Structures are given as structure tokens and as C-alpha cells.
Amino acid sequence: MVVTSVRILISALFFGHTATRVKAIRLVIGRYLGFAAIVAAAVVGALGVGLLPESAIPYLGLLPLLLGARAGWKAWREHGDSTEEDQLRDGGEGPGIVQVAAVTLANGGDNIGVYVPVFAVAGVTGMAVYVVVFLLGVALWCVAGRYFDTRPLIAKALSKWGHVLMSIVLIGIGALILTEGGVFGL
Template sequence: MMLTSAAQAIGLFIATNIDDIIVLSLFFARGAGRPGTTSRILAGQYLGFAGILAAAVLVSLGAGAFLPEAAIPYFGLIPLVLGLWAAWQAWRDDDDDDDDAKVAGKAVAVWTVAAVTFANGGDNIGVYVPVFLNVGPAATAAYCVVFLVLVAALVVAARFVATRPGIDEVLERWEHILFPVVLIGLGLVILYSGGAFGL
């Protein structure tokens, strides 16, 4: 029974978080060459995912009034705003950035990773709640433990992808364009797919 629950938790985590590898890879490309980038991305991913789990557990315990389902699509505003901000910074810095400045990468803030992770996981809440309601408190706790272990594996996988020869060069060269485009696209997809603003 325990092995079955663990296997189900692993499958559920992979299905709902595989897309995070792309976003996290871009964070790694953004912070390439900066000391502490991995630890900040890991901390941000854990903070954001802990928020997702907390919301899912609270809603499954009957606290849905604090997080109405209709509010979840509006999480898309978070990556949208962050993406627009990153695009504005890239445009502003385009004229005065030389190649030497780009080698060091940019600082990746823990709160930015956490915010994007939480916003991108808004749909995860909708998936996790019925599962948690169905399996009961003990299995829910087991699911949460497995999920939290797998968060580290997800970050390691994203770092692996971002540092592969060829991929790392493409990401570092085009990060200043890809990063805002992916965040803006992610925000728009979350807003549109959730029907925010009557879309």
C-alpha cells in the first residue's frame, strides 16, 4: 500500500511539474556564473511549491473560502508581470551591455523563483485537492513528503539540462529574450486556460 501511494505520488508529481524544467533551466541560464544561483533557485522552488501544497491541503480540509477556485487563473498575472519587467530590463540594458557583462549572468532572486513556481502551480492545486480528498490524511502527508523530495530532483534535472554543452550556449546567448517570452507566455496561458477576465 505504501509503495503504491509512493508510486502514485511520483507519477502525479511528474505529470504536474515536468513543465517546470523549462522555466528552471532559464533561471539557471539567467544566473550562469553567479555564485549561489543553485541554492537560490532551490530555495525559491521549495518556497513556491510549499505554497502550492499548503493551498491544496487547506482547500482539501475545507478552507476553500480562502482560495476560491475562480481566483486560481489570476495567478497568471504573476509570471506575466515578471516577464514584462524582465523584457523591459532587457530592452533598457541592450544598448549598454557588452559581452563581458553578460558572462557573469544576472542575480536570480529567491522570491522571483518562488512566485513563478507558485503561479505555474496554480493548476496543480486543482489536481491535488481531489486526490487529497480521496486518499485521506495519512496518504496526503505521504504524498507531500514524496513531492518535497522530488522538488530537489526537479531542480537537479533542470540544472543538468541547462548545463549540457550546446544547450548552455543557446540558453546563455538567448536567455535575455527567452526568459521574458516564456514568463509572459506562461502568464497568458494560465490566464486564458483558466478563463480569467472572461477569456
């Protein structure tokens, strides 16, 4: 439940910076590309090739940590400059496909360790069913994120504080992945 809530929150934060349909489509493509990388690694792992060594998976936490630090630095540097925020909302660049895919991959990278054994036991048909269900889940996260971003009260809060919240959430996700993965020996 917490993982799903975090994924919906991340989608809503990304959608908060996508005022146009094209930018929203880029976000959805990025979410699918990131999740496709997770599923591909799990499928390859399940088929016995083992794309990523288990010890490398926790280091995927560096992706959201660095992206969050970058976003926080940018927000701090442009503090009080409302033109950047207005530009993001009204036609600025917003999050790119690669940025969204990287956050999705890092946020769900630990799932590779769970998906590999499930896929390995499920066989090819079962694996295909799982993949379809997971891809529908990504669509649900995107729809829920867009829904929450379009609620006036939430949209206003995201417009005002989204850049700060995005930094905090990304850094938190990165630190959590690194810590739970045992990178720090805790």
C-alpha cells in the same frame, strides 16, 4: 509531459543566471518555497478551510505575465549592453528567491484545484505520501534544469538568448493560465 518540460525549461533558464553555488541554492529555495505555498493551499483546502476561492486561481497567471514583461522590458532597455549579461553570469544578482517562488506558485497554482480533491480523499497518511513525492519531483526539476544549463551547447544558447526566452516563456505561461482559467471569458 508538457508541464514537466516547461518546469524543467524554467529551471534551466533560472540556472542560466546563477553562476555561483549560492545563487543556485537561492533558486532551489525559491522553487521549494513556491511549491510549498501550492501544497499548503491544497492541504488547507483539502482540510475544508478553502484558502483560495476557485475563481481567484486563474489570476495567479498575472505573476509570471508581469515578471515576464518586466524581464522583457529590462532586456530591451539594456539591448547591446553585454556587461549586464556578463554580470548575471559572473556575479550579478540573478533571480531572487521571491521571484523564483512567485513564478513557481503562478506556474503551478492551477494544480491547487487538482490537489485539493486528491488530498481530501487520500486522508492524512496518503496526503503525506503525495507531498513527499511532489517534493522529490521539485528536486528532479531542479536537477534537470541544472543539467541542461551545464551542457555547453545549451548553456551557450541560454547565455545568448536566455533573457529573451525567459520573458517569452513567463509571458506565455501567464497568458495560458489566465486564458485557461477563463479570465477573459473565452
